Amino acid sequence: MKTSHRLEQALTKLYVAFHNNQLHPECCKQCAVGNILDNTDSWKHLTDIHGSEVLNYVGMVNxxxxxxxxxxxxAELLKIESVFLKGCGYGGAINGRNAKPKNPTDKDVLFNGLSEVIKFLCEIDGVSNVMDYTKLFEFENDKPRFQSIIIQA
Known part of the structure; x- marks a missing residue:
């Protein structure tokens, strides 16, 4: 499967952030978009509330x-962050009123958020979800439909 440069870069940055414990949904530099944008928080000026999908004046001009x-x-950046927060268990934008997970940096919480982000990133690039493992279990005539590495015990 051929992926775009932006998708490859985003996946790499998110993978590294996840495994280096540098992913935090409530930090504009360490959230999904913060990591995609090289741990900068300049993107936060595109909206008035972290997690909102509504562009403010600066966002609309850009x-x-x-x-x-x-x-x-x-608009894609705001949607990416919104998808990440919802996947992590937030009830919308971070505004003090919406629901939020008890431990936002729990690996399971972050994995759920990243899974949703990766699915969305693949959708907007028009490629199959790279996290979809169901093809590994497809079969034809009692044989695996696709070749894969089989680990022998």
Missing amino acids: QKLGKTFNGYSP
Whole structure:
């Protein structure tokens, strides 16, 4: 499967952040978008509330000018962050009123959020979800349909 440069870069950055414990949903530099944008928080000026999908004036201007950040438009960045937060168990934008997970940095919580983000990133690039493992279990005539590495015990 051929993936775009922006998708490859985003997946790599998210993978590294997850395994280096540098992923935190409530930190604009360490959230999904913060990591995709090289641990910067400049993206937070595109909206008024962390986790909102609504572009503010600055966000709308950048969107209309066709500006991208590491290949993603302002609207895509806000959607990525929203998907991440919802996948982590947040009830919407981080505003003090919406539900949030008890331990936002729990590996299971972060994995769920990343799984949703990766699914979304693949969707917007028009590729199959790279986390979809169901093909490993497809078969034809009692044989695996696709070749894979089989680990012998």
